[in-house]
Amino acid sequence: MTLARCTSLLLMLLVGTATALAQPAPTGLSGQVRDESGAPIPDADVTVTASVDGAISRAATDADGRFAIPELVPGRYAVIVERAGLVPAVIPDLVIDAGTTRALTLVLRVPGISEVVSVGADQAPPAAAPSTIELPPTIVQNVAGAAENIYRVLQTLPGVGAVNDFDSRLTVRGGGPDQNLTVMDGVEIHNPYRLFGLTSAFNPETVANFELTTGGFSAKYGDRLSSILVVENRPGRASPGLGATAAIGLTDGNLVAEGRVPGTNDSSWLVTGRRTYYDLVAERIVDADLPSFADLQARLDLQVRPGHRIAIFGLNSREGTDARFEDDDDGDEYVDILTSTQNDLGAVSYAATIGSRAFSRTTVSWYRNRELIDFAGDLRPGARRSNSPDTDGMPLAAIVFTRRLSIQDVALRHESGINLGTSHLVEAGVETHNLDTTWRWRIAGERNFDASNGSSGQGGAGIPSLLDSAQASVRVGAWVTDRWTMAPGVRVEPGLRLDWSGVTGETTISPRLAAVIDVTSRTRLRLAGGLFTQSPGYEKLLQSDYFLDLTDAGGLSVKSERAWHALTAVERRLARGVTIRLEGYYKDFDRLALGRLETPEETAARVATYDFPASLASGIPRAAQVTTVPANIGTGRSYGAEIYAEKRATSPDTRLSGWASYTLGRAETTAYGRVFAADYDRRHALSVVSSFRLNRLIEVGATFRAQSGFPYTPAIGVRPASVEDPLAAAAGRTRLIPLRDARGQLVWSADYGDTSNFNTGRLPVFARLDMRVTFRPRWSSDRWQLYVEVINLLNRDNASEINTVLGFDPSSDRPAITEERTGRLPLLPSFGLRYRF
Known part of the structure; x- marks a missing residue:
């Protein structure tokens, strides 16, 4: 045997042995x-x-x-x-x-x-x-x-x-x-x-x-006008031993532990905790409690007997800030901010199969959200200054306010269903909410100079300086639906929902209907529509841009808001995992709860507090302002067309996946004697989300969004700024006099006009590209995942808001109006990693 053959044989034996030894x-x-x-x-x-x-x-x-x-x-x-x-x-x-x-x-x-x-x-x-x-x-x-x-x-x-x-x-x-x-x-x-x-x-x-x-949802859900997001948590994995996952991302890190309940085969537990991490390092440098949060969630799933399960869930969350920020260029400007948010939830759910045709699920829950914002600062608002070239022309404004709110919701939800033959699945249910809500304002400083609407939650002029409002109410809902297969490929779901609100004392009945028709084996037509209502409550205002004083909502005869939905969609499966959908929608709103305008007597009383000389009297805001007193004075409509295309990963060999969507829409509001663009009217919106697998180790993802801007209310000029006379205040009277800077020059503020100017401007086009590269190494049986991400890769100067800024105008006796873009995310790199134990 030659040396080459011996060498080849030896290599084959070595490789074969190594392969055998390496085989898992x-x-x-x-x-x-x-x-x-x-x-x-x-x-x-x-x-x-x-x-x-x-x-x-x-x-x-x-x-x-x-x-x-x-x-x-x-x-x-x-x-x-x-x-x-x-x-x-x-x-x-x-x-x-x-x-x-x-x-x-x-x-x-x-x-x-x-x-x-x-x-x-x-x-x-x-x-x-x-x-x-x-x-x-x-x-x-x-x-x-x-x-x-x-x-x-x-x-x-x-x-x-x-x-x-x-x-x-x-x-x-x-x-x-x-x-x-x-x-x-x-x-x-x-x-x-x-x-x-x-x-x-x-x-x-x-x-x-x-x-x-996003519309036409089932009668099982109610008390909202636009959309429902349903989140279903999973039980812990009932496998032997302890399972765990650790991850860290842009804002926080989290740890999940789970396993089987000892002594059982089909019961499990799960505990997860999340916490911000950047504050642990940064606070050692800046000597302040930066915004941070910590969450703890736990879940226990128990099988009582076959077909009967109990799930116990709890959540505890704490979030807070305690910091002082000072302007390095202006030693007189500072902000002290103290915030605290507490979220607590406990729930018990019992699910059972009754015979071979029926099932039921009952959930009892207790939820509480408490928030505190304590803000104090001396700032130089850009929308207020004299026509002076230096910072002395921008007097400091004392912004001092405290907001406390609490929402407690003790709820019961029961739903059950029964199969009536092969064509009908009838479901019915009831829910009750025992709500205890409070909202407190203490505004000792000046108001938001950029809030054109007096009911703005950002410190509008119509918000009372002192408010202590509480609402204890009960809300009840009941529903029934029938999932009816009328014929092969034709399914309808009629539904009826009844809601009663203790705030308004009214009962609303909402019919709903949805249908699915298989036109061909690859094409489906879907229809939905009905009535949707939303009762007034502080639990909704928590997410709103505006504040309404519901202290005497019953006495004011405020009713539930309403919206009629009509939707039609056609969906076509082009290939395995590839789907395209075209949808049209129309929503008609009425009885929208808005802050009413001042009465003539209220306007006259407010105007009477101004003590301006005759030469400045034209600058007194004499038009009726929006208050925080609620009234069902708004109507509106929203309509448009959407196209959605999706390519899902159907196997490990799929390299490109993601979706794209385009919306052409319009939304308008009718109130205060005119029709104007709704706050979130957006004519065009394009989104593309993609993920491409270069190989089994590396995946590249991208998200691109381009959208026309929302409406906003632009300044139409300037008017003399006012300040409360301290001598009159000491005597218990309100007297507003012209504000002057340290040199005695008149200070001007941006004038946003009356309600006829609401939403007459339009924010610039928004566009953002985000990129992400994910690496999944073979270490430890593929347990690792690492990624690098960049938000706003092109560092585009987007605008979530337009701020009015007054600047020195040497050719005039008053400052010039300019605008600046604010509220954007800058180019923001981050990283993340995940490890499964």
């Missing part, structure tokens, strides 16, 4: 599939796909809902469980270690017309009702620029936008943020934001699914 020990996957009540589901299809090579393993559940897939190679897998007529359960990223068998518990739920049902690649497109889009948590975790915040992902969907660049609050088809409802596991969440709206209260690691419906 066999492992496996087992578990049980159940319905929402805990009853086992037989004959469900279980598909396991390896992330590395796309190898597929399949199994079916037995009569007890159990399955087993042995002989798997250690690594990362995607698991999907499907059964005809039920919403699939998906675990997109599961790590299986060598020599172990992972045990899972997966839940399939009964779909409604507004939910996705997709079984197999050859089935018809998802049966989503108009305006409903489901988002798996893995998408929320991976969208570029979203910082794992569900609300920032929702902003890329058709008809949905952010109220500004920083905020997580949403505007849906021209509606205000107070018109949107968030429900988590059957519990209304009145404050779903953290860090002043920069991030959300939800950790995608513990969420099973997000579902947004």
